[in-house]
Amino acid sequence: MVKPFTEVTLNNVDWSISNATLRLLLTHSARQVGIVKDVSRTVRIGVLGCGTVGSGLLELLESRRSHISKTSGVDLEVAGVAVRSASKDRNYPVASELLTTKAEELVTSDDVDIVVELIGGIEPARSLCVAALEAGKPVITANKELLANVGFELYELADAHGVDFLYEASAAAAIPIVRSLRESLVGEDITRIMGIVNGTTNYILTRMDEEGADYSAVLSDAQRLGYAERDPTADVDGFDAGAKAAILASVAFGKKVVAGDVYHEGISAVTQNDIEFARNLGYVIKLLAVAELFEPSDESTETEIGVRVHPTMVPKDHPLASVRGSFNAVFVEGAAAGELMFYGRGAGGLPTASAVLGDLIDAATNLKRGAHEPVPAGDRATIRPIDSLHSAYYLNLEVVDSSGVLAEVAAAFGRHNVSILSMEQTALPADEVRSGKAEARLIFITHVAQESDMQATVADLRKLDVVAGIVNMMRVIA
Numbered sequence: 001m002v003k004p005f006t007e008v009t010l011n012n013v014d015w016s017i018s019n020a021t022l023r024l025l026l027t028h029s030a031r032q033v034g035i036v037k038d039v040s041r042t043v044r045i046g047v048l049g050c051g052t053v054g055s056g057l058l059e060l061l062e063s064r065r066s067h068i069s070k071t072s073g074v075d076l077e078v079a080g081v082a083v084r085s086a087s088k089d090r091n092y093p094v095a096s097e098l099l100t101t102k103a104e105e106l107v108t109s110d111d112v113d114i115v116v117e118l119i120g121g122i123e124p125a126r127s128l129c130v131a132a133l134e135a136g137k138p139v140i141t142a143n144k145e146l147l148a149n150v151g152f153e154l155y156e157l158a159d160a161h162g163v164d165f166l167y168e169a170s171a172a173a174a175i176p177i178v179r180s181l182r183e184s185l186v187g188e189d190i191t192r193i194m195g196i197v198n199g200t201t202n203y204i205l206t207r208m209d210e211e212g213a214d215y216s217a218v219l220s221d222a223q224r225l226g227y228a229e230r231d232p233t234a235d236v237d238g239f240d241a242g243a244k245a246a247i248l249a250s251v252a253f254g255k256k257v258v259a260g261d262v263y264h265e266g267i268s269a270v271t272q273n274d275i276e277f278a279r280n281l282g283y284v285i286k287l288l289a290v291a292e293l294f295e296p297s298d299e300s301t302e303t304e305i306g307v308r309v310h311p312t313m314v315p316k317d318h319p320l321a322s323v324r325g326s327f328n329a330v331f332v333e334g335a336a337a338g339e340l341m342f343y344g345r346g347a348g349g350l351p352t353a354s355a356v357l358g359d360l361i362d363a364a365t366n367l368k369r370g371a372h373e374p375v376p377a378g379d380r381a382t383i384r385p386i387d388s389l390h391s392a393y394y395l396n397l398e399v400v401d402s403s404g405v406l407a408e409v410a411a412a413f414g415r416h417n418v419s420i421l422s423m424e425q426t427a428l429p430a431d432e433v434r435s436g437k438a439e440a441r442l443i444f445i446t447h448v449a450q451e452s453d454m455q456a457t458v459a460d461l462r463k464l465d466v467v468a469g470i471v472n473m474m475r476v477i478a
């Protein structure tokens with residue numbers, strides 16, 4: 001933990017100065033006596049990982065080199081590329097003398113000024129970032145899992161060493177949302193962020209909706225196209241979007257929010273049937289990441305943050321409804337700015353590498369100026385539990401088709417103060433019957449209710465003899 005102030009005695013006077021000021025003074029003095037490495041025009045980069053994003057970055061570094069030199073005044077040069085297997089075929093050819101399997105040596109090499117971590121996962125990415133930061137090297141990463149789990153340890157280390165730790169690509173790949181929140185919206189009172197921040201799941205849901213495509217076949221396509229994580233359950237089970245939600249909440253609200261704070265559900269329970277009902281009712285299903293700030297109220301005496309990821313029924317006329325394929329979008333609501341939407345490619349080698357390159361140029365420029373960007377800080381967030389959420393809900397259940405069933409089902413809603421907005425009944429075709437007593441499907445949309453009441457309703461419905469099964473429950477943007 002970095003102490004904010006340091007006691008210094010100068011000329012028998014006790015001074016209390018901020019650590020940032022102390023660092024500036026030390027850096028200035030170090031420059032005077034030549035301790036700080038003088039970075040020449042050429043900034044040498046150590047790239048960790050040469051998969052989808054790493055290859056994209058090497059391609060961009062090559063194709064944009066002279067433009068970057070002209071516009072930013074820095075020459076970026078690759079000093080080495082660390083990989084797991086040096087003999088593997090690469091999407092982008094890498095000179096064999098640049099390749100190494102010794103990432104630990106590359107990050108501390110005197111020949112490397114800036115480290116770019118594009119391996120993924122927590123270890124060895126964490127240890128390599130720590131080694132680089134402790135050696136006084138700026139680090140760029142696209143690794144949301146790392147940031148959402150141990151990011152604050154790394155932010156503090158970077159701050160203590162006075163170097164950049166930048167991560168634009170981690171939240172929504174090509175979309176410059178981190179920089180926008182950190183810089184342009186730094187004075188804004190942000191109340192809510194809603195985002196489609198996982199390209200793989202948006203790609204799958206879009207193809208299921210538009211082509212009636214099969215879930216598993218489309219997931220394979222997303223893997224082939226380089227959208228999915230090494231372990232795609234991180235995408236489809238909502239962990240990836242959850243990590244991104246934690247990162248965005250930390251930057252937007254200035255509090256420490258970590259992966260474990262995020263309530264998450266994935267898309268594997270979403271059926272073709274749900275997609276069709278949603279369409280007929282005027283909605284489209286999206287995996288949304290939502291981060292909300294709740295000021296003290298009758299229910300709580302302190303500011304709380306709610307962070308959640310789940311399939312959501314989005315009205316067709318909402319700006320997020322039109323985000324298709326692997327595209328991402330982040331919808332920001334601010335007290336003064338109003339509503340803003342950031343849209344772009346949320347996955348893929350070159351789009352992600354574009355954001356990494358932007359960070360790299362910033363870090364190279366800062367390195368030459370002896371400056372660095374602020375990192376997320378603040379107190380640990382008080383997390384509002386999902387049970388306190390207020391939302392409208394969609395419920396898809398299969399029931400016995402006989403008199404009195406509807407009254408029994410409606411009574412369960414009534415017992416928990418959940419008011420029904422609309423209900424639709426359809427007979428179940430024989431090939432959809434999953435249990436002997438399932439004869440009809442009931443689709444409900446509720447008015448806004450409290451999550452705990454809706455969960456209690458669902459628990460009650462499960463106990464009814466006339467209910468054959470609860471197929472799905474989803475939150476609805478009312």
Ligand code: NDP
Binds near residue numbers: 050119120142144170
């Ligand atoms: P890949 O799996 O395609 O590439 C990972 C790379 O890391 C490979 O080149 C692999 O080497 C290398 N690697 C693995 N372990 C080690 C190790 N111990 N030492 C050195 N190198 C190692 O991943 P991506 O490029 O898709 O993703 C990289 C990061 O970017 C992840 O954090 C991901 O979450 C993030 N990201 C990815 C996006 C995307 O669309 N793909 C978008 C936004 C962020 P080898 O090739 O020899 O196996």
Ligand code: HSE
Binds near residue numbers: 173227228240
């Ligand atoms: N697997 C991630 C996605 C990559 O599909 O969004 C981008 O972070």
